[in-house]
Amino acid sequence: MTEHRVTVIGAGLAGSEAAWQLARRGIHVDLYEMRPQKYPPAHHTAYFSELVCSNSLRAAAIENAVGLLKEEMRQLDSLIISAADNHKVPAGGALAVDREGFSRYITETLEDHPLIDIHREEVTKIPEKGIVIVASGPLTSESLSHEIAKVTGEQYLYFYDAAAPIVTLESLDMTKVFRASRYGKGEEAYLNCPMDQDEYEKFYDALIHAERAPIKEFEKQVHFEGCMPVEVLASRGKDTLLYGPLKPVGLTDPRTGKRPHGVVQLRQDNAEGTLFNLVGFQTNLKWGEQKRVFSFIPGLEDAEFVRYGVMHRNTYITSPVLLQPTLQMKEHPRIFFAGQITGVEGYVESAAAGLIAGINAAALAKQKDLLIFPKETAHGALMHYITTASTKNFQPMNVTFGLFPELTVRLKGKRERGRAQAERALEILKEWIEKEKICDI
Ligand SMILES: Cc1cc2nc3c(=O)[nH]c(=O)nc-3n(C[C@H](O)[C@H](O)[C@H](O)COP(=O)(O)OP(=O)(O)OC[C@H]3O[C@@H](n4cnc5c(N)ncnc54)[C@H](O)[C@@H]3O)c2cc1C
Numbered sequence: 001m002t003e004h005r006v007t008v009i010g011a012g013l014a015g016s017e018a019a020w021q022l023a024r025r026g027i028h029v030d031l032y033e034m035r036p037q038k039y040p041p042a043h044h045t046a047y048f049s050e051l052v053c054s055n056s057l058r059a060a061a062i063e064n065a066v067g068l069l070k071e072e073m074r075q076l077d078s079l080i081i082s083a084a085d086n087h088k089v090p091a092g093g094a095l096a097v098d099r100e101g102f103s104r105y106i107t108e109t110l111e112d113h114p115l116i117d118i119h120r121e122e123v124t125k126i127p128e129k130g131i132v133i134v135a136s137g138p139l140t141s142e143s144l145s146h147e148i149a150k151v152t153g154e155q156y157l158y159f160y161d162a163a164a165p166i167v168t169l170e171s172l173d174m175t176k177v178f179r180a181s182r183y184g185k186g187e188e189a190y191l192n193c194p195m196d197q198d199e200y201e202k203f204y205d206a207l208i209h210a211e212r213a214p215i216k217e218f219e220k221q222v223h224f225e226g227c228m229p230v231e232v233l234a235s236r237g238k239d240t241l242l243y244g245p246l247k248p249v250g251l252t253d254p255r256t257g258k259r260p261h262g263v264v265q266l267r268q269d270n271a272e273g274t275l276f277n278l279v280g281f282q283t284n285l286k287w288g289e290q291k292r293v294f295s296f297i298p299g300l301e302d303a304e305f306v307r308y309g310v311m312h313r314n315t316y317i318t319s320p321v322l323l324q325p326t327l328q329m330k331e332h333p334r335i336f337f338a339g340q341i342t343g344v345e346g347y348v349e350s351a352a353a354g355l356i357a358g359i360n361a362a363a364l365a366k367q368k369d370l371l372i373f374p375k376e377t378a379h380g381a382l383m384h385y386i387t388t389a390s391t392k393n394f395q396p397m398n399v400t401f402g403l404f405p406e407l408t409v410r411l412k413g414k415r416e417r418g419r420a421q422a423e424r425a426l427e428i429l430k431e432w433i434e435k436e437k438i439c440d441i
Pocket residue numbers: 009010011012013014015032033034035039040042043049050051052053054055121122123124135136137138139140141144313338339340341345346347348350351
């Protein structure tokens with residue numbers, strides 16, 4: 001029998017999960033991790049799957065999309081979730097872990113596995129042959145970043161994330177918001193939130209006094225030209241925003257028949273048109289402050305934020321151009337990407353991407369059909385987003401029900417809708433696991 005081998009680069013949350021999914025399917029894994037020889041700026045230990053910041057894997061309940069994602073991972077025998085369940089600490093409705101116990105469990109499980117060979121060294125070149133999973137994370141080492149840029153094309157690799165917040169369409173007050181493009185050009189592509197002078201001044205005042213998130217030492221070199229945080233731009237002068245992202249030219253509010261004093265524009269963010277980003281609102285405000293301050297914008301009083309704005313170092317690729325939903329490169333199907341580098345955001349999402357890449361790399365090694373998760377599942381919805389999102393402003397994304405296909409029934413409460421989405425997802429996943437014989441790949 002020929003021996004199946006796969007190389008995994010990076011033993012973070014994604015690489016550890018991918019290695020586990022491969023090995024449990026009988027595939028021999030070469031797992032490369034550069035720590036402790038070399039450390040990314042946010043890591044401090046030599047353990048695999050180190051949690052670099054919070055010790056929380058976020059909401060536990062399946063009525064929340066990240067709770068559902070974890071439950072799906074449990075159904076697929078995830079190493080990361082079994083480590084979390086085995087090392088959980090009290091955290092109300094969240095799944096939080098004893099960080100050292102969590103990472104030690106993962107490290108020992110992988111070290112003890114007879115099919116996993118561990119190499120504690122930095123990878124600087126993607127192997128020229130064989131199946132490879134690149135899971136080197138948001139702080140990928142410099143030499144590997146250059147190598148990835150060669151494979152993907154320079155224009156498709158980002159080094160930092162300057163993202164504006166994203167809200168759901170259904171949470172907007174459409175009695176205030178109007179659809180239009182400036183000067184009526186082309187289709188009515190934007191949603192516009194008009195402000196009169198009084199509304200603008202209240203918003204402005206809240207914005208310049210809001211609390212900002214501290215910038216980490218290693219993030220200070222991030223370039224902000226052409227991409228300044230909205231609060232920094234605002235602090236240059238009271239009217240600066242009115243000549244920048246809030247300029248009202250070419251727009252008429254149908255309610256008043258006049259040009260507003262200022263306009264916040266929202267741009268469609270997913271193919272389905274259920275999510276919109278606030279144009280020009282990349283920000284470094286704390287998340288709670290974003291919710292408070294941006295609710296001064298007419299139409300956004302009760303907005304649901306599926307992603308807050310951020311400005312931090314983050315290496316990621318333009319997955320909508322480069323990847324298939326199997327996480328293989330379109331151009332080089334033997335190369336997979338997994339984890340935060342694919343444009344998912346968060347510990348759990350990164351691990352889930354590792355799980356998908358691991359299963360599919362095993363299928364490829366065994367010359368079986370590769371799998372695309374159903375869109376109704378949290379895994380499938382996330383993969384659908386990162387491979388079909390608009391490429392122009394592609395930014396890493398947390399899992400949220402805003403990415404799922406709509407339910408066929410209309411339910412009122414958010415919790416009820418979440419439960420219905422989760423029940424549908426788990427039922428479809430169960431049938432799909434049996435049909436595709438995922439455990440036997
Ligand atoms: C500062 C910071 C704080 C964050 N805080 C949170 C948070 O609180 N909650 C949350 O949900 N998400 C957070 N994230 C986002 C993200 O979920 C985590 O970064 C997560 O660890 C990503 O998982 P990953 O497997 O893709 O990458 P990582 O967990 O970073 O794993 C990548 C691994 O690859 C290794 N590596 C890199 N280059 C090479 C190379 N050339 N050769 C060999 N090995 C290499 C690294 O040492 C690392 O072990 C944070 C991100 C950052 C940067």
